[in-house]
Every structure is written in structure tokens, then in C-alpha cells.
Amino acid sequence: MSDTTPVLELRKVDKSFGPIDVLHEISLKVRAGEVLCLLGDNGAGKSTLIKTLAGVHKPTRGEILMDGEAVTFDRPKDAADRGIATVHQFGGTFPLMSIGRSFFVGVEPTKGWGPFKIFDRKTANEIAVKAVRDFGITRIEDGDRLVGGLSGGERQSLAIARAVHFGARVLILDEPTAALGVKQAAHVLRIVGEARRRGLAVIFITHQVMHAMAVGDHFAVLIRGAIAADFRKGEKTREEITDLMAGGESMADLEASLDTYMENHEGHAPQPAA
Amino acid sequence: MQLIARFLTQPAAGAFLSFLGIILFYVLFGGVDLGNLAGAASWVNLAANLGIVAIPVGLLMISGELDISIGAMIPAGSMTTAILSGYYDLPIIVGMLGALSFGALVGLVNGLLTVRTSVPSLIITLGTLVAMQGIVLAGSVLVTGAASVPLAAPDWAKFLFGQLIGGSHQVVILWWLGFALLMGFVVHRTPLGNWLFALGGDKESARNAGIPVRGMTIGLFILSATSASFVGMCQAILFNSAQVSGGMSYIFNTVVSVVVGGVLLTGGFGSVLGIVLGTLTFAIVSQGIYFTDIDRNWSNLIIGATLLLAVLMNESFRKFALNYSPRKKARN
Ligand SMILES: Nc1ncnc2c1ncn2[C@@H]1O[C@H](COP(=O)(O)OP(=O)(O)O)[C@@H](O)[C@H]1O
Numbered sequence A: 001m002s003d004t005t006p007v008l009e010l011r012k013v014d015k016s017f018g019p020i021d022v023l024h025e026i027s028l029k030v031r032a033g034e035v036l037c038l039l040g041d042n043g044a045g046k047s048t049l050i051k052t053l054a055g056v057h058k059p060t061r062g063e064i065l066m067d068g069e070a071v072t073f074d075r076p077k078d079a080a081d082r083g084i085a086t087v088h089q090f091g092g093t094f095p096l097m098s099i100g101r102s103f104f105v106g107v108e109p110t111k112g113w114g115p116f117k118i119f120d121r122k123t124a125n126e127i128a129v130k131a132v133r134d135f136g137i138t139r140i141e142d143g144d145r146l147v148g149g150l151s152g153g154e155r156q157s158l159a160i161a162r163a164v165h166f167g168a169r170v171l172i173l174d175e176p177t178a179a180l181g182v183k184q185a186a187h188v189l190r191i192v193g194e195a196r197r198r199g200l201a202v203i204f205i206t207h208q209v210m211h212a213m214a215v216g217d218h219f220a221v222l223i224r225g226a227i228a229a230d231f232r233k234g235e236k237t238r239e240e241i242t243d244l245m246a247g248g249e250s251m252a253d254l255e256a257s258l259d260t261y262m263e264n265h266e267g268h269a270p271q272p273a274a
Numbered sequence B: 001m002q003l004i005a006r007f008l009t010q011p012a013a014g015a016f017l018s019f020l021g022i023i024l025f026y027v028l029f030g031g032v033d034l035g036n037l038a039g040a041a042s043w044v045n046l047a048a049n050l051g052i053v054a055i056p057v058g059l060l061m062i063s064g065e066l067d068i069s070i071g072a073m074i075p076a077g078s079m080t081t082a083i084l085s086g087y088y089d090l091p092i093i094v095g096m097l098g099a100l101s102f103g104a105l106v107g108l109v110n111g112l113l114t115v116r117t118s119v120p121s122l123i124i125t126l127g128t129l130v131a132m133q134g135i136v137l138a139g140s141v142l143v144t145g146a147a148s149v150p151l152a153a154p155d156w157a158k159f160l161f162g163q164l165i166g167g168s169h170q171v172v173i174l175w176w177l178g179f180a181l182l183m184g185f186v187v188h189r190t191p192l193g194n195w196l197f198a199l200g201g202d203k204e205s206a207r208n209a210g211i212p213v214r215g216m217t218i219g220l221f222i223l224s225a226t227s228a229s230f231v232g233m234c235q236a237i238l239f240n241s242a243q244v245s246g247g248m249s250y251i252f253n254t255v256v257s258v259v260v261g262g263v264l265l266t267g268g269f270g271s272v273l274g275i276v277l278g279t280l281t282f283a284i285v286s287q288g289i290y291f292t293d294i295d296r297n298w299s300n301l302i303i304g305a306t307l308l309l310a311v312l313m314n315e316s317f318r319k320f321a322l323n324y325s326p327r328k329k330a331r332n
């Protein structure tokens, strides 16, 4: 497995915004049929990293390779054309459009001829509904339903099914489970597993260790813009990963210091920095 | 039940009920004779002139933009026609093309400024509105020495753009219907229409999906300014003269029509049928009052109340449409 060429690879990628260095020497590989979990606390640089992969930002230094070949993305469209699909936290971006219509934005199926080429609503609805149902979301039956009326998990699933349908090879999921309840999150995790089974390279961003461990093959922990740890499934326990994310400080230590603080401040927790 | 539910999920449902509601109100409380009202030209003429501008203004609103410069583009269209073909005596076709090109040019400026800057289009078109008023007034006084210019259009132009069908119904009614059918087809039946809703839903995602966001926005601004100058041109041909004033009421009236018509102010939702029904509702409220026993001083109160009711209705129907799923009951 590890001798196949990675679909997507980063080599010593730096990203700064003017004087602010956000990413330092990020090197990562993700292969087809593999889920790479990117873990990190808020502000670690996860969003900046995926925006760099999606063509929103250009790396300041370093290179991005696809199938072993160096690539540059000038616009998000360039990354999308290469098969890199990003699904954001809230999935569907067109809440007031129907499932069929939003599924085919920009690539509408048509029927008829010449100037009378019309949007083929029936075909669009059928294909869209079939695509999500093939991912196991059987609750979606009517392609005329508005995307905004779906549950958070269903919307994520629709967005993932859409990316897969249009031939995505790399699927980037930015905190897809963060806003979801337990059941909905399980739904999305199953979809992630299905995308992997279909041979996609998945980059799964999260700060929920349990969710990462449920689907990940390969893990990278990002701390203050640098890769602090890079390991494969089974190499670390949940506690070890949580400790790594907390910046090397063990969670147990953190809890102990919190207790001390509370004792010294009459039971008040520290005020979060605004 | 199914049928009613399906109907309520349509973007034009609220506008349709507003339309029926206002007619019912006038019949019940104003003693309106329906036959009289249906045969009258005043409200249909108003609706047609307003409707030709309301459609592109509504489409712009669906795309997430606003255009209030139309208020200046109506007199600009009629003055351009009258100055070129009346004052300078050039063939009417020159005046007409001049008026339409002037509209297209102002639309292009509005569009370019909107896509090139981060200034909201409301402010940009407020700027061009005021600037155009100045250009039209100063320009016409400078050229003709007057704020009103006569125009005698040839028969063919009168027939096509300034005819009174049956002595009362302006021919622009037919232009409005044709325009509504064409735009209804484009917006609801073609891929371009799908792009429009995507544009209003989320510009960034639309751009990433390969939709020419800037081109479409510029195109919509050109359409609205050109439609406004078309209406001005038709009025000049009909009334044999053009004035620098007038047109400002169209800003308020188109926005009311479009919003009553179920277009979401923040974009992404609406329909051409809804805009047409919203325009008809507005026209009946403001002109139909002359057919009632109600004192016409009340008409603005009725317009305001209709607007609020329609908006509330549209709001709740949209929520209903969002959550509507035919088999929901069976599942839970
Ligand atoms: N466009 C930008 N300009 C300057 N600093 C930025 C920009 N984008 C992100 N940052 C900074 O980079 C750091 C990482 O942010 P982000 O990638 O959003 O983290 P995460 O997604 O892991 O929470 C933050 O400190 C943030 O302030």
C-alpha cells in the first residue's frame, strides 16, 4: 500500500500572510482509498492548510504534488478541475435550491435543442436522489425538496455524494461532524467510510479524536502551524492523541491545574480569553 | 391536501394569494364591480410599465443585488429618444437605439462598479441614480434649452411602441407579457436560470462551480437599466413628448412589487410569475381604489398593509417549503 504514489502530497509547504507565519514546513501524503485525519486545536492552521490545498491560498514556499507531479492552483476552480473537492462544515451551500438543482449547479443536464435547450429537472432529480441513496441515505426520495430542509448530516452526505458523482479524487472535509449530534455524526462517518471504499483520498479535518479514530487510517496533528505528530492507525491511543492535540501537555496535567485554579478562585473557572 | 401543500411550496404562492386577497378586499369592502375593474385600462397600463422594469429588478434581487438607478433611466430613455428624434429630427430608429444604448451603458457602469468594488450595489446605483438625474436635466437644458421636448413618431413606431389598443390599453402590455414569458422560460427552464439562483444563494460557491458570476451580474444590470430606458422610450413615443422629471416613483413601486411577488430581499429565492403577480397586486391596490367607495387617500395605507401581509405570508410559505417533504409524516 505505502509504495503506491500518493494522490496528493505536500512538500515543506509554508504559508504566511505578510509577516504572520501560519504554516511551517508542512509535509503530508494522502493515497487513494485512505483517510488522512488532520487534528488540531482552534487556530492551529487547519483551515489555512485546506484552503491552500483547495486553491484559495497559494503556498509561500514548498510544493504541492498530484500523482507525483508538481501542480499550482491559481484559483479554487483549478483545484476543483484536478478533482479536489472541499465540503464545508454546513454542507449544502444553496439552502433555497432544490436537491436536483443544487446538485447540478454549473453542469446542468439539458434536453431539447438549440435555444430551447431546457434544464432536465426529472433527470437531475433522479440522478441526485440516486447518488445520495447509493451512499445509504435512503430518507431522501424527492429531488424537488429544498436543501435547507435537510438535516445537517443529510446535507453533508449530499455534498459528499455530489463530489464523488462528479469524479472527485481527493475529498477534503472541514469539520463535517462538528455541528452534528451523535446520530448524525455517525451517519457522516459512515459516508466517509463509503467514500474511502470507493477509492477516494479523504482528508478529514476534526478536533474530535473519537470521530478521527472511527474512520482514520493515518493521522497528523497540527500545532501552531506545524506537524507535531504523524502516525498510522493503531500506533497511538486516544489519550495520547488528545494529549498531543493539547500541545504536548498531558490532559491529566491540564485537569490538575484547572482544579488548582478553581480551588484558588473560589470555584470559578478561568475566564476564556475574549 | 397534497395539492394545497405543493401549491404553497411554490415561490409565487404568496403573491397569488395577495392578488386574490386585494381583489376580494375591494369587492367586499369597496363595492367594486369586477366586470368594470377587469375592463378598465388604468391598472393594466400601470402594471405593464412597472412590470417591464420590475422583472429585471426582481432578477437582480434574486442574484443578491439591487438597482435603484432605474428611477433616472426612465426619463433618461424618453429624453434621449425625444432629443435625438424630436429636437434633432433624426430618424426615430436613431432615437430608439440611442435610448437603449444609453441604458445599456449605464447598466454596464453599474455592473462593473458592483463586481470591481466591494461597495453594495444599493449605494452604487444610488450614485448613478443621482448622477443620471443631473446629466438628464443639465444635458437637456444645455441642448434644447427646455426640460420638456416634443416628439412626433412615425406610424410604425407608434404602432409598435405607442399604440393604444382599443383606444385605452397601451401596447406595452403586450411587450410586458412577452418579456415575462421569455424571462420566465429563461429563469425557470434553462441552465442560465439555475445559475441565477446559485449566484443569489452563494456567490463564492457559484464561482467555484464555474459560473461566470461577474458576467452574469453585469448582464443583469444592463438588462434592468435597458428595460427602464425602453419604458421611457415607449412613453415618449406614446405621449409625443418627454419630461426630465418622473420615474422616481418607480424605485419604490418596483421594490414593493418584487417583494410582494415573493422575491427574497437577500437573494436566492423568487420567481418571474411571482414578480408579475406582485406587480398586478400593486397596480390593483393603487389604481383599483378609484373603482371603490374608499377615499383614495387611503391607498398608501392599503399598499403598506398589503406589503407587510405579503411579506409575512411569503416568509411563512418559504419556511413551509424548506421543511416540506411529501412523506415526512409516514417516516416519523
Ligand atoms: N488571511 C489571513 N491573514 C492573516 N492571518 C490569518 C489569515 N487566515 C488565518 N490566519 C491566522 O492563521 C491562524 C490559523 O487559522 P486557521 O487556519 O483558521 O486555524 P484552524 O482552522 O485550525 O482553527 C490563526 O491564528 C489565524 O488568525
Ligand SMILES: [Mg+2]
Pocket (backbone or CB within 6 Å): A046, A047
Ligand atoms: Mg477552522
